[in-house]
Amino acid sequence: MKKYFLFYLLFSAVLVAKAENGYELWLRYQKVNNAPLLQSYNSIISSINFAGASATTTVAKEELIKGLKGLLGKNIPVTNSITANTLVVGTPATSATIRSLPIQSQLKSAGDEGFVVMTTSTGGKKVTTIAANTDVGVLYGVFHFLRLLQTQQPISNLSFVSAPKIKVRMLNHWDNLNRHVERGYAGSSIWDWHRLPGYIDQRYIDYARANASIGINGTVLTNVNANAVVLTAPYLEKVAALANVFRPYGIKVYLTARFSAPIEIGKLKTADPHDPQVQQWWKDKATEIYQYIPDFGGFLVKANSEGQPGPQNYGRNHDDGANMLADAVKPHGGIVMWRAFVYSHETPEDRFKQAYNEFKPLDGKFRDNVLIQVKNGPIDFQPREPFSPLFGAMPKTPLMMEFQVTQEYLGQATHLVYEAPMFKEVLDADTYQKGKGSQVAKVIDGSLHNYNHTGMAGVANIGSDINWTGHLFGQANWYCMGRLAWDHTLSSEKMADEWLKQTFNNNHNFIQSAKKMMMGSYEAMVNYMTPLGLHHIMGTGHHYGPAPWVDNVGRDDWNPIYYHKADEKGIGFDRTATGSNALAQYAPELQKLYGNINTCPDEYLLWFHKVSWDHKMKSGRTLWEELVHRYYSGVDSVRSMQKTWAGLKPYVDKERYDHVNMLLAVQEQEAVWWRNACLLYFQTFSKKPIPAKYEQPDKTLEYYKNLKFPYAPGNG
Numbered sequence: 001m002k003k004y005f006l007f008y009l010l011f012s013a014v015l016v017a018k019a020e021n022g023y024e025l026w027l028r029y030q031k032v033n034n035a036p037l038l039q040s041y042n043s044i045i046s047s048i049n050f051a052g053a054s055a056t057t058t059v060a061k062e063e064l065i066k067g068l069k070g071l072l073g074k075n076i077p078v079t080n081s082i083t084a085n086t087l088v089v090g091t092p093a094t095s096a097t098i099r100s101l102p103i104q105s106q107l108k109s110a111g112d113e114g115f116v117v118m119t120t121s122t123g124g125k126k127v128t129t130i131a132a133n134t135d136v137g138v139l140y141g142v143f144h145f146l147r148l149l150q151t152q153q154p155i156s157n158l159s160f161v162s163a164p165k166i167k168v169r170m171l172n173h174w175d176n177l178n179r180h181v182e183r184g185y186a187g188s189s190i191w192d193w194h195r196l197p198g199y200i201d202q203r204y205i206d207y208a209r210a211n212a213s214i215g216i217n218g219t220v221l222t223n224v225n226a227n228a229v230v231l232t233a234p235y236l237e238k239v240a241a242l243a244n245v246f247r248p249y250g251i252k253v254y255l256t257a258r259f260s261a262p263i264e265i266g267k268l269k270t271a272d273p274h275d276p277q278v279q280q281w282w283k284d285k286a287t288e289i290y291q292y293i294p295d296f297g298g299f300l301v302k303a304n305s306e307g308q309p310g311p312q313n314y315g316r317n318h319d320d321g322a323n324m325l326a327d328a329v330k331p332h333g334g335i336v337m338w339r340a341f342v343y344s345h346e347t348p349e350d351r352f353k354q355a356y357n358e359f360k361p362l363d364g365k366f367r368d369n370v371l372i373q374v375k376n377g378p379i380d381f382q383p384r385e386p387f388s389p390l391f392g393a394m395p396k397t398p399l400m401m402e403f404q405v406t407q408e409y410l411g412q413a414t415h416l417v418y419e420a421p422m423f424k425e426v427l428d429a430d431t432y433q434k435g436k437g438s439q440v441a442k443v444i445d446g447s448l449h450n451y452n453h454t455g456m457a458g459v460a461n462i463g464s465d466i467n468w469t470g471h472l473f474g475q476a477n478w479y480c481m482g483r484l485a486w487d488h489t490l491s492s493e494k495m496a497d498e499w500l501k502q503t504f505n506n507n508h509n510f511i512q513s514a515k516k517m518m519m520g521s522y523e524a525m526v527n528y529m530t531p532l533g534l535h536h537i538m539g540t541g542h543h544y545g546p547a548p549w550v551d552n553v554g555r556d557d558w559n560p561i562y563y564h565k566a567d568e569k570g571i572g573f574d575r576t577a578t579g580s581n582a583l584a585q586y587a588p589e590l591q592k593l594y595g596n597i598n599t600c601p602d603e604y605l606l607w608f609h610k611v612s613w614d615h616k617m618k619s620g621r622t623l624w625e626e627l628v629h630r631y632y633s634g635v636d637s638v639r640s641m642q643k644t645w646a647g648l649k650p651y652v653d654k655e656r657y658d659h660v661n662m663l664l665a666v667q668e669q670e671a672v673w674w675r676n677a678c679l680l681y682f683q684t685f686s687k688k689p690i691p692a693k694y695e696q697p698d699k700t701l702e703y704y705k706n707l708k709f710p711y712a713p714g715n716g
């Protein structure tokens with residue numbers, strides 16, 4: 001009996017996938033479960049010849065050894081010699097072999113951070129090389145090579161050169177010093193300020209590994225709603241400890257600069273950027289910071305926005321403030337990222353237009369180490385926004401992209417929403433600034449205007465939850481943001497494919513179905529939240545759930561009714577010449593396309609037009625029918641996602657299966673909530689029925705209006 005029991009235990013252990021909690025992200029390095037491929041890998045990699053001894057080389061080497069051990073299931077010997085099938089790794093500076101290999105022209109195109117992964121030969125021996133011009137390039141090459149194995153690609157005839165298209169590839173953490181994460185839905189901040197600098201959490205190292213694996217090379221540690229205390233000596237010591245951890249991984253640390261810091265921690269009477277004492281204070285502060293962190297990246301600043309202090313408090317402008325800080329960090333090689341997310345309390349102007357109105361006239365007035373960081377859309381990370389018109393308006397000033405990875409308006413960490421299609425939609429949008437083919441991607445990668453600096457930032461969705469991002473699939477958004485900053489031409493499908501294979505497994509059926517589910521998830525969310533160009537109709541403050549009825553918030557443009565403008569006649573914001581004329585901020589080609597109600601894409605319709613309920617849509621339905629149709633199809637899509645995931649149970653360990661399964665059930669309930677609440681509310685204006693063929697709302701509008709969430713997470 002005992003014998004059978006032991007046998008049973010052994011047998012079940014083989015059948016059941018190892019339970020996982022998601023902590024290892026996409027760096028799991030599981031043994032390749034395809035025997036012929038494993039055999040081929042083993043024959044191609046018989047030893048490692050790894051040149052170099054820097055801190056970066058050391059972590060790259062450790063990662064390669066660890067990765068290969070996991071993937072191939074055995075230790076690969078590290079040797080000084082080169083035999084057939086050696087993996088030769090290094091730079092021309094560290095390795096005579098790399099200098100002698102026929103890869104020199106490829107190395108040239110790899111630039112400072114790129115890498116070459118090639119099958120080649122030396123002294124008649126076939127070898128594979130991971131080569132770069134710098135140690136950090138080697139590190140990126142190592143991660144690329146490991147990804148090939150993790151995703152089970154052939155490696156017998158490699159010829160791959162890669163260089164990042166964007167220079168500053170960074171995460172922005174909206175993390176407060178008390179560890180509350182503004183718009184964070186994955187627990188508290190991973191920065192344990194209290195125990196720093198003495199205690200180095202293993203998470204910091206794993207965070208750096210994960211970022212380096214996708215090419216991220218910068219991190220802003222603190223919230224843009226800034227606290228000057230981080231610029232004081234005790235905190236700079238803590239920041240330096242983090243910078244020391246990140247440095248080998250090619251990651252620079254940046255901080256948010258509170259504009260009033262000279263008053264708050266410097267005891268000055270003013271923070272006026274024209275005041276010589278203030279200017280000197282920032283210069284001294286920069287010098288002090290660089291003493292702690294010699295490779296400090298620079299400052300990110302939110303000024304004169306949502307109550308944050310800024311140069312306008314002193315009658316100055318954004319360029320005065322940005323240039324003062326730029327002058328302070330310039331001697332040390334730092335940059336300033338000045339945010340364009342501004343909208344004024346006093347101006348009754350359409351909020352859509354305000355960033356453009358404030359920044360366009362300043363084009364060309366910034367120092368050469370300033371980038372203007374622009375959110376993808378003109379309002380605020382809504383489920384779907386047209387691209388910010390600023391991207392087509394500042395040829396003389398480097399503009400960098402700010403995406404929001406954390407799902408503030410996208411179901412927070414309970415909804416499975418793969419964001420790559422949304423990011424791509426913006427990057428691929430044509431500004432027409434220099435005629436057709438002037439895509440946003442070409443603006444931010446500098447190729448359209450020859451910017452000297454380029455950047456892309458993602459507001460992080462990372463917290464202290466065991467799986468980092470709250471929802472396991474939130475990891476895919478972190479992943480694709482980094483991959484896109486490296487190469488914005490990657491397709492959403494390709495990144496989903498890579499992420500799924502590394503995070504779960506390479507099973508064909510699993511990958512096909514899971515990828516399809518991910519690819520449809522963005523449109524599904526838009527449909528059940530804000531179809532047809534609706535925007536900013538979420539709950540006040542916490543931004544959780546629908547609340548299109550809200551009309552009592554202090555300022556007009558914080559009220560949903562300001563944005564949807566629903567009444568008996570119709571719904572939508574007229575931004576054509578008969579309305580706010582925000583459309584005039586776009587190129588004539590787009591004005592024409594979006595300005596005509598019949599050619600404006602359905603996706604943006606209510607962004608630009610007030611449309612009557614009976615308007616005939618491209619589908620042949622009336623606007624009201626189309627709205628109903630979209631809301632219902634959004635919910636239907638979530639139900640399909642649930643079915644898909646249920647079918648994937650045999651391919652996923654129980655822990656992660658259950659995690660996603662439960663969250664999909666929550667998502668379904670919340671999608672129904674969005675649909676019912678919005679349609680019941682808009683129905684009070686349209687006075688039209690939800691056709692009987694649809695399941696009818698089972699709660700009243702009053703019920704939805706009365707829901708309160710005083711403790712919803714992430715509130716500012």
Ligand code: GCV
Nearest residue numbers: 174182183224225341380716
């Ligand atoms: C950090 C939105 C968010 C705020 C955020 C702000 C910003 O308004 O709700 O929490 O503040 O954007 O990007 O500065």
